[in-house]
Amino acid sequence: MTPDAQTLNPTPDDYSLLTDLYQLTMIACYCGEGIENDPASFELFTRRLPPNYGYLIAMGLTQALEYLQSFHFTASHLEALEKTGIFTHVPERFWTTLASGKFTGDVWAVTEGTPIFANEPILRIEAPLWQAQLVETYLLNTINYQTLIATKSARMRDVAGDDAILLEFGTRRAFSPQGAMWGARAAVAAGLDSTSNVATALKLGIKPSGTMAHSFIMAAGALEGGEDEAFRIFHRYFPNAPLLIDTYDTIDAAKRLSEQIQAGKIQVSGVRIDSGDLVTLSQKVRGFLPDSLLFASGDLDEWEITRLKDLGACFDGYGIGTKLVTGTPVNGVYKLVEINDIPTMKKSAAKVTYPGRKQIFRHQDDLKIYSDRLGLITESPDLEEVPLLELVMKQGKIIQPSESLTTIQQRTRMNVTKLPLKTRQITQPDSIFVTLTNALESLIHHA
Incomplete structure (x- = not known):
């Protein structure tokens, strides 16, 4: 070779x-x-x-x-x-x-x-x-x-809330296959519910998550008789998986699914919207599909999730990819x-x-992290401090x-959740001030 x-x-x-x-x-x-x-x-x-x-x-x-x-x-x-x-x-x-x-x-x-x-x-x-x-x-x-x-995942979990379903979809945008696996692992470890990366999920002992691509709707629809038939085919083999409804007309797709549900022809556990005015679309789709989970995807991050929530979007979960695995x-x-x-x-x-050689001494109790001191490994923590x-x-x-x-x-x-709210905010946060011990200050002065 x-x-x-x-x-x-x-x-x-x-x-x-x-x-x-x-x-x-x-x-x-x-x-x-x-x-x-x-x-x-x-x-x-x-x-x-x-x-x-x-x-x-x-x-x-x-x-x-x-x-x-x-x-x-x-x-x-x-x-x-x-x-x-x-x-x-x-x-x-x-x-x-x-x-x-x-x-x-x-x-x-x-x-x-x-x-x-x-x-x-x-x-x-x-x-x-x-x-x-x-x-x-x-x-x-x-x-x-x-x-x-992990940090971006923790921030997304924080703004989305504990009840939201957060899925990692970043493999195709990660910097390498190895990076994709590390990214999926870090995302789940820091608060996301699952990943679409099959190899990583199986290695970690969790169930991978995902729906379908627009290509399935176009391929199956073209060959089998339209978007509704594509939905029925996918539902036949994966009855509990969400359906992707924005390939053509999101509202019309939701309306037709609602009619089929009322007629007893199909049960829809959830739907995903990947494009368009997500706020307006989610509100209208919710009216047609009140009992189905609504998922958003498409260049989402902590700021976009916050914007969607502030404007009254009706999503139960989010698929997060590019901006998670390619951040600052x-x-x-x-x-x-x-x-x-x-x-x-x-x-x-x-x-x-x-x-x-240093040690971090964190002052905290069961409810809150108060402050950190950075000292030498030879020093001991003060009362209520924990060496990290x-x-x-x-x-x-x-x-x-x-x-x-x-x-x-x-x-x-x-x-x-123990961090101060000003430290957790995603715009202009106030980080916890880290002080230096007298011993470390002295060593710096004489180095």
């Missing part, structure tokens, strides 16, 4: 090479200087929240830990790297390090579904320098993307905070980082049992 014909679908065997070149060039230098195994700590965080976001929902830890436990270099990997000619001058120690290497470090992280704010670590890697350096790219990829999807990016970064017990700090303009970063991997082994999506989903919703 020629190089350009090889599949680009990654498997766990590819994990070690799913990295940026500069990770490997830096590791080669570390090996040349004999410092590749010096203990290092890196933290993953975002310096600032995306515009109009008052919080982020941490997500992606499950896939991050799977990666850390799986990555390794094979003989074919090393041969392919050597053939590039890039590593001609590196020491032999570089090759032996990679050949024998696997992740042997510790991971501290907040639980998935936890609200997080600017400069707060979502996770920390404590490992030999070469390992901690290598994993940066993959960790940023999975944590940044799933945190984006979460610009998470991964920075060295300590090496050989020496705190490190980046001082570049507008890119300053805080030194030292937990040890989840020890010496390369996962030490906490995996959680169900239901557990993460419930945690997400509970945590969002």
Whole structure:
């Protein structure tokens, strides 16, 4: 097989090479200087929240830990790297390090579904320098993307309400098949009811959701006698699935379905509207189909759902795709905070980082999150504070049992409802102010 014909679908065997070149060039230098195994700590965080976001929902830890436990270099990997000619001058120690290497470090992280704010670590890697350096790219990829999807999903659930049915329809707009699966997983974990992505749903042990496309109505209708016959055919095989009624004339379709219901010819569990004036159409369709669920789809997000509700739309649920999986990016970064017990700090303009291994101390009770303090790992929480970063991997082994999506989903919703209303609002929110402990302030001053 020629190089350009090889599949680009990654498997766990590819994990070690799913990295940026500069990770490997830096590791080669570390090996040349004999410092590749010096203990290092890196933290993953975002310096600032995306515009109009008052919080982020941490997500992606499950896939991050799977990666850390799986990555390794094979003989074919090393041969392919050597053939590039890039590593001609590196020491032999570089090759032996990679050949024998696997992740042997510790991971501290907040639980998935936890609200997080600017400069707060979502996770920390404590490992030999070469390992901690290598994993940066993959960790940023999975944590940044799933945190984006989880946050948008939590916001949509918040504005739609707990009774609304929210379905993830983003696979065809996601940036890759892998991204589509991660996005579907993060969406359900953060509050959506299901996904149309069959592979993801089956892997997660949930039932996929969906209706039909306009092409079915056009194809079946053209061959079998019209839109009504297309509805009857689909209902014959999937009697509990919603029908898509906006291919031609939404109101006329709803009226004809109502007449067939009254005549006892069909039962309609629900209908979906994908285009047009959704507010007016939903109100008129509701009059014809008072006992059927009404779903909206078509470029929906938290702002559009809010607009529809404010204008009196009558929808019971929403199918959410493009604007969920392609939103404003979460610009998470991964920075060295300590090496050989020496705190490190980046001082570049507008890119300053805080030194030292840190802990988040959250002041909360059963009803409300009040405030956060960012301190050093050596400090203790004050009364009514909870430390958020937990040890989840020890010496390369996962030490906490995996959680169900239901557990993460419930945690997400509970945590969002504890946030102040001004932090939850989707336009010009007020994020919770994160203070620094005296010890951290002192370390910053002397770094």
